Amino acid sequence: xxxxxxxxxxxxxxxxxxxxxxxxxxxxxxxxxxxxxxxxxxxxxxxxxxxxxxxxxxxxxxxxxxxxxxxxxxxxxxxxxxxxxxxxxxxxxxxxxxxxxxxxxxxxxxxxxxxxxxxxxxxxxxxxxxxxxxxxxxxxxxxxxxxxxxxxxxxxxxxxxxxxxxxxxxxxxxxxxxxxxxxxxxxxxxxxxxxxxxxxxxxxxxxxxxxxxxxxxxxxxxxxxxxxxxxxxxxxxxxxxxxxxxxxxxxxxxxxxxxxxxxxxxxxxxxxxxxxxxxxxxxxxxxxxx
Numbered sequence: 001x002x003x004x005x006x007x008x009x010x011x012x013x014x015x016x017x018x019x020x021x022x023x024x025x026x027x028x029x030x031x032x033x034x035x036x037x038x039x040x041x042x043x044x045x046x047x048x049x050x051x052x053x054x055x056x057x058x059x060x061x062x063x064x065x066x067x068x069x070x071x072x073x074x075x076x077x078x079x080x081x082x083x084x085x086x087x088x089x090x091x092x093x094x095x096x097x098x099x100x101x102x103x104x105x106x107x108x109x110x111x112x113x114x115x116x117x118x119x120x121x122x123x124x125x126x127x128x129x130x131x132x133x134x135x136x137x138x139x140x141x142x143x144x145x146x147x148x149x150x151x152x153x154x155x156x157x158x159x160x161x162x163x164x165x166x167x168x169x170x171x172x173x174x175x176x177x178x179x180x181x182x183x184x185x186x187x188x189x190x191x192x193x194x195x196x197x198x199x200x201x202x203x204x205x206x207x208x209x210x211x212x213x214x215x216x217x218x219x220x221x222x223x224x225x226x227x228x229x230x231x232x233x234x235x236x237x238x239x240x241x242x243x244x245x246x247x248x249x250x251x252x253x254x255x256x257x258x259x260x261x262x263x264x265x266x267x268x269x270x271x272x273x274x275x276x277x278x279x280x281x282x283x284x285x286x287x288x289x290x
Contacts (some may be wrong), residue, residue, distance in 0.1 A: 003031065003194070005031050005032055005280055006011050006030055006031060006032040006033075006060050006061070006193060006194070006197040006200075006201065007032070007033055007034075007035055007059045007060045007061075007191075008032055008033070008034050008035070008059060008060070008062075009034070009058070009059035009061070009062035009063075009178075010034055010225070010226060011062060011063035011185070011195075011244075012145075012164045012165050012223075012226050012243075012244070012248060013063075013086070013088070013164060013225070013243055013244035013245060013246075014079035014208070014212055014222050014242065014243055015205045015209060015212065015217050015244075016034070016094065016205070016208075016212055016219070017219075017222035017225055018212060018219050018222065019204040019205055019207065019249070020034075022207070022208065022211065023221070024203075024204035024205075024207045024208060025200070025201070025204045026201040027152055027204070028200035028201075028203055028204050028205065029052055029098065029200060030103065030197055030199075030200040030201060031197075031246045032197075033153060035058050035059050035173065035256040036243060043112075047125070048086070049056065049163060051131060052219060053058075053217065059190065059287040060149045060189065060190060060193035060197070060198075061081075061187060061188070061189055061190075061198065061201060062190070063086070063185050063187055063195065064117070064118070064185065064186065065117060065118030065121060065122070065183055065184070065190035065253065066080075066084050066085060066117055066183075066185060066186040066255075066259060067092060067118070067121045067259055067262075067263055067268075068118070068188035068273075069081050069187070069188050070118075070186070070256060070259050070263075070275060070282065071260075071263070071269055071274055071275055072188065073275070073282035074260075074274065074275020074276075074281070074282045074284065075275065078188045078190040078267040079187070079188070079190075079282065079283060079284040080186050080187070080188065080251065080256075080282055080283045081186070081189050081191075081251075081284060081285075082250055082251045082283040082285050082286070083122065083202070083248070083250060083251075083285050083286050084184065084246055084247060084248045084249070084250075084251070085184050085186050085187075085246075085247055085251045085264075086146075086182070086184070086185045086244050086245060086246045086247060087181065087182060087184055087244065087245055088163045088168055088183060088243065088244040088245060089162050089164065089168075089179040089180075089183040089241065089243060089244075090118065090119065090122055090127045090161065090162065090164075090167060090180070090182050090183055090186055091161070091162065091163075091167060091178070091179065091180050091181055091182075092119050092123060092126070092127075092159055092160070092161045092163060092172045092177070092178045092179050093152065093159065093160055093161075093167075093175045093176060093177055093178065094158060094159045094175065094176050094180060094215075095155060095158075095175060095176070096175060096176055097153070097164040097255040098158065098159075098176065100158070100159065101174075101176070101178070102178065103126070103127060103129070103130040103131070103178055103249065104130050104131065106127065106130075106131065106136075106178060106179075107131055107135045107160060108135055108137050108138065109136045109137060109158050109159055110138075110139040110149040110156045110157060110158060110159070110190065111136075111138055111139060111158075111159045111161060111205075112139050112142040112151060112152065112159065112160035112161065113138050113139070113142070113148070113160070113161045114142065114143070114144040114145065114148070114270060115140040116269070117144055118163065118183045118185065119162070119163065119181070120138065120140075120249055120265070121150075121183065121262075121266075121268065122161065122181040122183040122270070123136075123138065123161045123181055124136060124180070124266060125181070125183075126179045126180065126181040127179065130179075131267045132264060138148045141283035142160070143155075145162070145166060146166070146227075146228055148161070148162060148166075149162060149166045149169070149170070149251060150230070151230075152169075152170070152175070152223075153173070153245070154206070159178070161181055163181075163183075164223075164244055165187070165223040165226065165227060165240070165243065166250075167226075168223070168239070168240035168241055169231065169234075169235060171239075172235070172236055172239050172240070173234070181283060183239060184220070185244065186251060189284065193283075195203065195222050195286070197212075198280055198286075199286055199288075204250075205246055207259065208244075209245070209248075210244050210247050212245075213242070214258070215221070216241065216242040217238065218241075219238040219242075220240045220242070221237050222240070223237050223243075224236070250285070251283070256279045256282075256283070257276055257277075258280070260274060260275060260276035261276070264276070
């Protein structure tokens with residue numbers, strides 16, 4: 001029986017596209033395929049990153065905010081790969097003509113975020129420095145990513161939290177960044193991937209990271225792969241930044257536990273622990289799998 005392909009779900013960063021373009025996956029001997037998720041990635045109210053993982057992912061390797069991956073892995077929906085994490089630029093934006101200019105001005109204003117997704121947690125983290133919890137008004141009805149982007153551009157929502165490609169696109173269009181909400185992203189392994197394939201995958205991404213660091217302007221055109229057709233003619237990716245950066249350092253037990261503590265304090269998931277104390281069961285490292 002032939003070995004199945006290693007299935008990769010791109011997560012709106014440049015690395016996978018650079019690794020493919022440069023032949024780094026093939027150089028590692030990785031037999032792979034991409035399964036895109038973003039071009040039609042709109043979901044209804046109260047459905048987000050965690051719900052997508054819970055329904056089952058078609059990929060062997062995918063990414064989501066570290067809070068959601070923590071909870072999903074602790075519930076047995078996959079494994080958190082603990083030898084690396086990444087950091088994505090993110091922010092709450094408003095239209096250029098908006099009267100909202102400071103985080104305090106967001107008091108009571110509906111802010112479009114993805115339910116139990118990175119924008120949900122990170123917007124709360126950023127705004128609780130300025131506002132009381134009851135004054136932070138999060139709206140979950142506009143979808144995970146492009147639903148939020150489209151509704152903000154169409155002036156159907158007054159504010160939205162976006163990251164990576166849409167973050168740069170809104171800057172290009174002159175939308176105002178009110179508060180930075182940069183957050184950590186973790187890798188989710190699902191199915192039964194060969195851990196040697198996982199090692200090949202990350203070796204290729206490490207090479208791609210160096211290329212992006214050295215000459216980001218040569219690679220920002222790859223953002224186009226995951227944007228809706230509607231916006232292609234407006235995009236000037238020459239003006240955009242490198243986006244998400246992979247950190248090849250451990251996602252530690254301490255970080256894992258701190259994340260669960262914060263989630264519990266904010267009541268985002270039911271249950272006080274939701275997986276705290278299960279780091280060894282939820283996570284996998286290369287050393288453990290060698």
